[in-house]
Amino acid sequence: MKIVVAGGDGFCGWPTALYLSQKGHDVTIVDNLVRREIDEELGSNSVTPILELEERVAAWKEVSGKDIAVKIADLTDYDAVAAIFREIQPESFVHFAEHRSAPYSMIDREHAIENHRNNVEGTLNVLWAIKDFAPDCHLVKLGTMGEYGQPNIDIEEGWIEIEHKGRKDRLPFPKAPGSFYHLTKVHDSDNIMFACRIWGIRATDLNQGVVYGLETDETRLDPRLVNRFDYDAVFGTALNRFIVQAAIGHDLTVYGNGSQTRGYLDIQDTVRCIEIACENPADRGEFRVYNQFTEQFSVKELAEKVQKAARDLGLDVELATTENPRVEKYDHYYNAVNTNLLDLGLEPHLLTDEHLTEVLKVAMNNTDRVERELVMPTVTWK
Numbered sequence: 001m002k003i004v005v006a007g008g009d010g011f012c013g014w015p016t017a018l019y020l021s022q023k024g025h026d027v028t029i030v031d032n033l034v035r036r037e038i039d040e041e042l043g044s045n046s047v048t049p050i051l052e053l054e055e056r057v058a059a060w061k062e063v064s065g066k067d068i069a070v071k072i073a074d075l076t077d078y079d080a081v082a083a084i085f086r087e088i089q090p091e092s093f094v095h096f097a098e099h100r101s102a103p104y105s106m107i108d109r110e111h112a113i114e115n116h117r118n119n120v121e122g123t124l125n126v127l128w129a130i131k132d133f134a135p136d137c138h139l140v141k142l143g144t145m146g147e148y149g150q151p152n153i154d155i156e157e158g159w160i161e162i163e164h165k166g167r168k169d170r171l172p173f174p175k176a177p178g179s180f181y182h183l184t185k186v187h188d189s190d191n192i193m194f195a196c197r198i199w200g201i202r203a204t205d206l207n208q209g210v211v212y213g214l215e216t217d218e219t220r221l222d223p224r225l226v227n228r229f230d231y232d233a234v235f236g237t238a239l240n241r242f243i244v245q246a247a248i249g250h251d252l253t254v255y256g257n258g259s260q261t262r263g264y265l266d267i268q269d270t271v272r273c274i275e276i277a278c279e280n281p282a283d284r285g286e287f288r289v290y291n292q293f294t295e296q297f298s299v300k301e302l303a304e305k306v307q308k309a310a311r312d313l314g315l316d317v318e319l320a321t322t323e324n325p326r327v328e329k330y331d332h333y334y335n336a337v338n339t340n341l342l343d344l345g346l347e348p349h350l351l352t353d354e355h356l357t358e359v360l361k362v363a364m365n366n367t368d369r370v371e372r373e374l375v376m377p378t379v380t381w382k
């Protein structure tokens with residue numbers, strides 16, 4: 001299958017591009033390398049030393065014998081997007097190419113606006129290009145579980161049957177996101193749903209939970225293929241941050257009372273979920289939503305798991321209640337449905353001590369690359 005992986009230089013995109021290439025798909029990475037620029041803006045870095053994109057792709061060719069094409073392009077540049085669709089005629093367009101950090105979108109007004117402009121405009125361009133140049137292309141779009149927030153009812157997969165004043169309808173599940181970033185994904189979902197309805201586009205919105213882990217079967221093949229590993233308070237996410245904190249002997253930064261519960265998944269499941277979506281395309285005009293996570297944890301549970309794995313490796317770390325920079329619910333109900341991907345064959349990699357230990361060891365081997373001043377949060381929601 002001809003597949004474009006937009007955002008293929010990022011944390012989810014790079015291992016996905018490798019995985020799909022390994023499976024024999026004809027993969028093109030489209031990326032504007034902005035994630036690397038943001039590292040410079042924030043003075044941050046990946047714990048793992050990652051190569052430049054062209055070097056990574058050349059290493060992949062050497063290791064696997066397979067070609068991944070690369071186009072350096074910004075999805076907010078419509079001429080570039082149109083040219084890509086005209087030339088490649090992708091069967092699936094996997095769209096990871098968005099600014100994905102909640103704290104980044106909350107830095108200030110400028111960052112909130114840039115986050116909206118980049119994400120919403122990029123996705124609109126993709127929708128228009130599909131309509132104009134590749135109407136049969138299946139859009140596989142990375143959404144987020146954060147679109148739903150933490151409602152006091154079960155979270156369905158995108159849609160909910162509602163009975164109201166004696167009438168019934170199947171309506172989009174209500175959204176209550178927790179940051180301007182998460183809101184961009186809500187706007188994208190609405191725009192995609194509308195485009196499916198009016199133009200007959202086929203789309204799958206993958207509402208992904210918080211991703212943890214680092215390596216996949218493909219990145220493990222050669223050190224030059226290693227994935228990026230964020231730990232800073234802006235781009236690092238809960239479990240991976242705790243792992244790096246444990247490796248450097250920093251107290252684990254549990255925000256507030258740590259009862260905040262979210263859906264989580266291993267990066268090894270992210271790549272498989274994308275493959276499942278591509279190989280089972282939505283129908284023309286169908287806007288399909290899959291909740292992409294495998295397990296639910298509270299932040300405190302995660303920190304305790306990391307503390308235990310660290311102790312087993314001789315590292316003594318403490319959980320530290322950290323003033324929560326965000327505005328979010330504690331001690332809330334959380335129960336989200338995630339059966340669609342399982343029904344299509346996803347076999348989850350669950351969070352085991354062995355897996356935590358693997359990632360912890362990578363962090364311990366790279367502690368010299370960790371900038372301690374990036375660990376504590378500085379961006380606040382208020």
Ligand SMILES: O=c1ccn([C@@H]2O[C@H](COP(=O)(O)OP(=O)(O)O[C@H]3O[C@H](CS(=O)(=O)O)[C@@H](O)[C@H](O)[C@H]3O)[C@@H](O)[C@H]2O)c(=O)[nH]1
Pocket residue numbers: 100101102103143144145146147182208209210211235236237238239241253254255256258260261262263299326328
């Ligand atoms: O040091 C930390 C970091 C985070 N948290 C807590 O962990 C939870 C998750 O935060 P996160 O930073 O791991 O994840 P989030 O900001 O929600 O964003 C990440 O996970 C989202 C999926 S979800 O959370 O919306 O399901 C994706 O959309 C985003 O791209 C990705 O950056 C929050 O309650 C946060 O308060 C801590 O307690 N301590």
